[in-house]
Amino acid sequence: MSRNGTLGAALIDSLNELIQAGHITPQLAMQVLGQYDKSISEALSSKVKAKVTMKGHLKTYNNCDDIWTLNVTNSSFKYDHETFTITDKVKIVACSNRRAGE
Numbered sequence: 001m002s003r004n005g006t007l008g009a010a011l012i013d014s015l016n017e018l019i020q021a022g023h024i025t026p027q028l029a030m031q032v033l034g035q036y037d038k039s040i041s042e043a044l045s046s047k048v049k050a051k052v053t054m055k056g057h058l059k060t061y062n063n064c065d066d067i068w069t070l071n072v073t074n075s076s077f078k079y080d081h082e083t084f085t086i087t088d089k090v091k092i093v094a095c096s097n098r099r100a101g102e
Contacts, residue, residue, distance in 0.1 A: 002040050003033070011036055053078040056090070068094045 002008050015029040056075030061068065070092040077085045 003037070008036065008040075051080055059089075066096045068092075070094070 003012060011033070015024070015032060018024045019026055019029055054072070054075055054077050056072040059071045059073050061070050063069075072090050072092065073088065075087050075090050077087075079085075
């Protein structure tokens, strides 16, 4: 989910360095990444209160394994009724907040 962000990429780089140096096993690195994913998901669902309103032209969409990919053109974003951002293109990847088995 957020492994492609700055924090996730830094974590992956650090784990790779630790594996290469022989300080941790690849299995432990995978456990750390699993915990990172769980912690990020919980933090986003419980701590982030910002609301965003988006308008734009939906160019394409796809749903695979309950993960949505939306490509929107000429989009505008309004954050908590204050700031406006306009972009030519934006790609949104979203997944359900339901846990496996629910």
